[in-house]
Amino acid sequence: MATLIEYLSYPFVRNALIVAVLIAFCSSLMGVTLVLKRMSYIGDGLSHVAFGALAVASVLKVTNNMLIILPVTVVCAVILLSAGKNRLIKGDAAIAMLSVGALAFGYLLLNLFSVSSNLAGDVCSTLFGSQSILTLNPTDVYISLVLSIVVVIVFIVFYNRIFAVTFDETFAKASGVNVSFYNILIAVIIAVIIVLAMNLVGSLLISALVIFPAMASMRVFKSFKAVTIASCVFSVFCALLGIMIAIIAGTPVGATIVACDAVLFLVFCGIGALRPS
Amino acid sequence: MPPLISCNNLTIGFEDRVLYRDLSFDINSGDYLFVIGENGAGKTTLMKTLLGLKKLLGGEIKVSSGLKLSDIGYLPQQTVVQRDFPASVFEIVISGFAGKSGFKPFYSADQKKLAVENMNKLGIADLKNKCYRELSGGQQQRVLLARTLCAASKVLLLDEPVAGLDPYVTEEFYELIRKLNEEGITIIMISHDIPAAKKYASHVLHITDEPTFMTKRQYFSEGYGAGFAILKDNGN
Numbered sequence: 315m316a317t318l319i320e321y322l323s324y325p326f327v328r329n330a331l332i333v334a335v336l337i338a339f340c341s342s343l344m345g346v347t348l349v350l351k352r353m354s355y356i357g358d359g360l361s362h363v364a365f366g367a368l369a370v371a372s373v374l375k376v377t378n379n380m381l382i383i384l385p386v387t388v389v390c391a392v393i394l395l396s397a398g399k400n401r402l403i404k405g406d407a408a409i410a411m412l413s414v415g416a417l418a419f420g421y422l423l424l425n426l427f428s429v430s431s432n433l434a435g436d437v438c439s440t441l442f443g444s445q446s447i448l449t450l451n452p453t454d455v456y457i458s459l460v461l462s463i464v465v466v467i468v469f470i471v472f473y474n475r476i477f478a479v480t481f482d483e484t485f486a487k488a489s490g491v492n493v494s495f496y497n498i499l500i501a502v503i504i505a506v507i508i509v510l511a512m513n514l515v516g517s518l519l520i521s522a523l524v525i526f527p528a529m530a531s532m533r534v535f536k537s538f539k540a541v542t543i544a545s546c547v548f549s550v551f552c553a554l555l556g557i558m559i560a561i562i563a564g565t566p567v568g569a570t571i572v573a574c575d576a577v578l579f580l581v582f583c584g585i586g587a588l589r590p591s
Numbered sequence: 592m593p594p595l596i597s598c599n600n601l602t603i604g605f606e607d608r609v610l611y612r613d614l615s616f617d618i619n620s621g622d623y624l625f626v627i628g629e630n631g632a633g634k635t636t637l638m639k640t641l642l643g644l645k646k647l648l649g650g651e652i653k654v655s656s657g658l659k660l661s662d663i664g665y666l667p668q669q670t671v672v673q674r675d676f677p678a679s680v681f682e683i684v685i686s687g688f689a690g691k692s693g694f695k696p697f698y699s700a701d702q703k704k705l706a707v708e709n710m711n712k713l714g715i716a717d718l719k720n721k722c723y724r725e726l727s728g729g730q731q732q733r734v735l736l737a738r739t740l741c742a743a744s745k746v747l748l749l750d751e752p753v754a755g756l757d758p759y760v761t762e763e764f765y766e767l768i769r770k771l772n773e774e775g776i777t778i779i780m781i782s783h784d785i786p787a788a789k790k791y792a793s794h795v796l797h798i799t800d801e802p803t804f805m806t807k808r809q810y811f812s813e814g815y816g817a818g819f820a821i822l823k824d825n826g827n
Contacts, residue, residue: 474692488663491690531677537679538682
């Protein structure tokens, strides 16, 4: 406990906690929609794309990685969503190709052009997050802050229509909702969340941050609003718990957070099973 | 009075495959039209074309001047996603207004009131806070119908609403629709249920390669429906 309090007095730890809470909050918002629209795999695919973009950014030595990663991921999100309707290339196959391709090219680029002496360590840290959340500079914190606030505001403003599109796309379209616009909006929000979450858990573990809270809350709660709020609380709680454990035990942050998510998910499953319907 | 919806020489199908041509029919205010035909004949495709969800391949659909596309409510077939959707009944019913809110992010007090009225009308007011996935098939269908009533109040397009319901619940649902029809709502119903068409319809549209449209009386007296019904009965 004393270690923890000592750590909390460092500004970089406090920054990490603030950013972690924000990211955990945002990523859980869209979880329910993603799971219910059977789009969980899009989150997974996009996170690999983000890794590829990160590799490009570090090879080009851009001062701020986000400037490349964010637009590339957003564009890919839009492409993937429209590919879902394309009959020539099946949606899921397109996603698999894009994501694996991005992963391969990213690693290749890093190998060919990297100046770092510890390539394996670098790659590992982008894939699994390791300690990058603890080494954020003030700009990163600022960007995360702004992006998270934007995501939350957009979600609240469009909440009712996101619900309508998630529940029944055909009906929503027939009743005058601009479904393709909202699908693209959902994809863009996901892309932003993934780029944000790369800092926290690394690109391979992002989907966990999106899916676990939603799946857990769906077991226990019965209205869309309750499920959404519960996933946010679930996600923030796991992120904080994970970081604390990681600091005390010296484990990798991302993996620890996801492990917390997984364990708590099982607890929720238990509660859901015990609860009379 | 001009017909509510007037369809002239429609060509219906997909972009690479025409299902049928030269379909003409009128729907007047207060009609109760049954669209019947075999699986894959193109009933749902016709509905989606009427709603503007699919491209019209030929012909024209004229809508009377007082009717907007948004006055036509659609009750689609249930999807797999919906069966385990975590949402309360009220959340689903009020989502019928999602296309009507313009730029307003939240539902107005009036819309909430209307949603409750529609739930009362369909006898599901007591389910308001229940979880959709825990309801029976008939209750779920009523919830979706209440949502459709929120979206539109003049014309309802129902796509096989009684599929998968037991006979008693089916009968209840038909009575509900009849009540709405008597209140002046025009009904277009896709169904396999010939006896129900005989009981409730005012007009019948039989979809085949060469669709036929006539009043119920003509349809059943000319033996089409009778023949079809006998075939169906033997099949069961």
